[in-house]
Amino acid sequence: MRPSFRTRLRARSAGAAAVAAAGSLVAAALTVTVAGTLGSPAAHAASGGAPRDVVANLFEWNWPSVGRECSNVLGPKGYGAVQVAPPEDSIRLVGSHPWWDVYQPAGYDLNSRMGSETQFSAMVAACHAAGVKVYTDVVINHTAGSNQTSTDSYGGATFNPATYSYPSIGYDTSSFHFDPPCPNSDLTIKDWNSVTQVQECQLLSLSDLYTEQDSVRSKIAGYLNKLEGYGVDGFRVDAAKHIAQADMAAILGKVNNTAAGARPYLMQEVYPGSGGQLAPAAFEGNGNVLGFDYAYGLRSAFLGSITGLSTFGQGFEPSGSDAVMVTNHDLERNGSALSYKNGTTFNLATEFELAYGWGSTPQVYSGFDYSDNDQSPPADGNGYVTDTVCGTGVWECLDRQRGVANMVGFHNATAGQPVAHWWSDNNNAIAFSRGAVGWISVNNENSTVNATYQTGLPAGTYCDVIHGDFANGACTGPTVTVDGSGNATVSTAAKDAVAIDVNAVVGSGGGTPTTTPSTSPSTTPSTTPSTSPSTTPSTPPSGQVAETFSVSGAPAGAPVYLVGSLTALGSWNTGSAIALTHAGSVWSGTVNLPAGTAFQYKYITKDSSGNVTWELDPNHSASTGSAAGTLNDTWHGATSNVSATFDATVTTWYGQNVYVVGSIPALGSWNTGSAIALSSAAYPVWAATVTLPPNTSFEYKYIKKDPNGTIEWESGGNRTASTGASGSVTFNDTWK
Structure with missing residues (x-):
């Protein structure tokens, strides 16, 4: 029989050292670093053009409810992404339908408790239209429990957990760990500090996949690529601690770039407490790790005294690697973190999280009420989750609570500030x-x-x-x-x-765009983008200049609009976007903007039904001068077909990360906040593969980012390179 929830949580954190109290916490003069793998936002709300990185964790909401929340709440309030439940087909345990049955996969089709594959696709499209990325919880360490007798699934997949048979995926007994390599004949984990047992035995009778095998890796990667095919932007990897880091790296090597041309964002579930190869820090080479340390520290502070929070973060994972949270579905149930049951204290801690700025992708958690730790989310008689209805004492919709929702805008506006x-x-x-x-x-x-x-x-x-x-x-x-x-x-x-x-000044007419002070590089890029002067149109009001925008390569069939970070560009509100006119394949328009002002913008299309299509990341960046100017752009589409690999040999100290930034949008347009993060998996070689436009000459440099946000540019002149018409190219460089 499956262990109780509390028994399972004790097992997963067995051997954990005591978590540091709030008094052991990071320096007050803190500068926030946002994980570079996230790229630029597709839209922005009241944030002066800063990247949006706040994640709404809508735990086990069904797909139509998630789509509506993206459109009506998350997009307008400035959330950067939504995290959703595992979308794969899973075992159905008739009767109680516990919440955790979705963490026992039966097939990699996308018909689940939360809805059909068609509904999943519609949800992702709705979120993207609202400028919200989608991160899915993925269960790739295991399948259903070998101790389960049910052969019924929500999506109809045929499987038998007792015989390790999953024909719809292609798994059989050869796809799972047994004894050996697990040293225990009953396949249980007896020593939670043993790398072999933790990563090659069964976690609580869950059938552990043989991820050393290329065939298993390919099937997992195929599932992740299927999700990306629907537009998914990243993954929360369940039980990542139980997958060997080399196996995870090999799986990720088979995973495509997202539809936006970026590497998928990764949040890995790695419970703290173990050392060495099982410590959370040992997993950072593959992606970020979930901020259990952060959640434990916040609970200790807000149930005691918060006066020591001036140094919050000391002793945690590095800010750029710590996917912070106040709670999640596991922690709220075993009481090791705050939850809705703490009332206003839970809200207050979440508001602090959004204000303070430590960590990457801060989460706002919205789940459902429960009186039993295994309790099903609100569902019909067959276990399918019903629509989320907020304010009824059944669903907890913290993401839309005024103070929390508006603090997302505060968080965006203050990004990068100490x-x-x-x-x-x-x-x-x-x-x-x-x-x-x-x-x-x-x-x-x-x-x-x-x-x-x-x-x-x-x-x-x-x-x-x-x-x-x-x-x-x-x-x-x-x-x-x-x-x-x-x-x-x-x-x-x-x-x-x-x-x-400063984006909410009464009487300002809509919010003051913020200008984030930049860290001066040791060597300024030799060339930066400039705007070309053009003939000045009708005289704009005093203090403003006429800026002409021109874009080619936009999709045919719908009018093109301009929207951006300034009030005159709609403040990222697509309803206030500027309509452009076209001559042939070029769309253009002129807007009066404040002189001497930096801003970001994007082009969108709107069809007759009001559906919005954003061009792909990154945002365009520019500054107005003292006279009229013209910006000639190319639509950021998916036509680029040159794969560029940057291999840089760079020596760093623990906590430093390496990025590449350059003169073209795909390399951040010299904006260090949009630089491309490199992986340290082959340290001292840092590497990443980026999709670049064909037949394009560009300049670039490598930078180092410290955990406190300090940026170090390599010395000397800019590096120069160019892409061919197609294919791939590799740049082998050494830090200078």
Whole structure:
């Protein structure tokens, strides 16, 4: 019989060292680094053009509900991605239909508890149309439990777990680990610090795949490529600790780039506690690891005192590798992290997570209520998950709760800014700014805190985004007045927060685009993109210049529009996008923009039904001058057919990562925030393969990024190269 949930969690974390309390935590002058594998966003909401990296984890929501949430909440609020449940066919345990049966695969078809393959495809399309990437939970370490007697699945796959038979996938007994290589005849893990047992025996009777075999690797990669074929952008790898790192690297080597031309983003489930090859740090070469350390630390702080959070992150995984979270479906059930059952404390901790900026891809968790740890999500009699209905005490929709949802915009607006102006009452209340862009007060006490704070922000009246929505220069809730010295007197209610940022200035007419200070490179790129002057159209208002946009290569059949990070470009709202006119295959238009202003933008198409198609990543980046200018662009489509591999021999210290950045959009247009992350799997050689446009000359350089966000450019002049008409090319370089 399957062990209870609590027994399973104890087994998975057996041998774990005690988690550091909140007092052992990272330096206050923290600069955030966003994982380079994410690429640029497809859209943006109230963030001044910064990348969107917040992930809404909609645990076991069905596909139609996820699609609606992307369209109505996640996209408009500025979420970068949604994480969804495992989409593969799984065992169906008649009667209770526990939530965990979806973590016991029966087939790699996409008909599951959450909906059909057609509904899955429609969900991904809806999310992409809203500018939200899709990360799927994938179960590739094992299939269904060998101790299960059910041969029924949600999608109709034929299988028999007792005989290790999965004909729809092509797995038979030769596809699984037995004794040997597992040293235990009953195939159980007895020593949780033994690499062999953890990675070659069965995790809780779940049939462990023989991932050393190329045939097994190919089948797993085929499943991941199928998901990418529907537009999936990345994966949360369940039980990644139980897959040898070399096996995972070999599987990933067979996985295609995403439809956006980037490597899929990876979050690996690696429980902490073991050392050496089983430590979370040992898995970072293949991708990010889930932030169990972060979740444990937040629980300790918010159930005790938060005054020590000024150094939160010390002793954790490096910020750029730590896929942080307040909780997930496992941790909320065994009580090792906060959950909806902690009420406003859970909300407050999530708001802090979004404000503080430590870690990559911070998650906002929205699950369902439960009274039993194995309880099914709301479902029909056959176990198929029913639609999510928020506000009923059945589903917990934290992602749309005002304070949390609006803090996603705060997080985007303050990306890359250091934590500063730290304040504490030495009890249980704190406040801090993110540079001169945003400020928050967090009160974990049981009574109101009144104080005057140095916010670091320019003088003005700001919308408190925790309690009000900001649009068109107006706030639906309370406001905060900052004086000419940057001070503000604020009352923060018990178990509550107050937050302001420069994109929510009352009376501003729509939000002030932020300019993120850049780290000066040791060597400035020799050439950077420039705008060509053109004939000035009708005289624009004072302080503005006429910028002409021209794009070729856009898809035929629908009008082309322009949308971007400035108010005049719609602030990433597709409903306010600028309609362009066409002459032949070129679409163009002229817009009055603020002079001397950096901005980002993209081209989109809209059909007669209002459906939006975004060009692929990355965003276009430009700056206006003091006179009119013209930007001549090519639509970022999927026509590029040159595969370029960058192999750079670079010596680094632990925690440093290496990126390549260059003069063309595919290499970030010299924007270090859009640089391409290289893998250290063959250290000291750092490598990545990038799709580049054909017949294109370009310049590039390698950079190092420290965990605190410091950027080091290699010395000397820019490297120069060019692509051919097709095929592949490899650049073998050594750091200079």
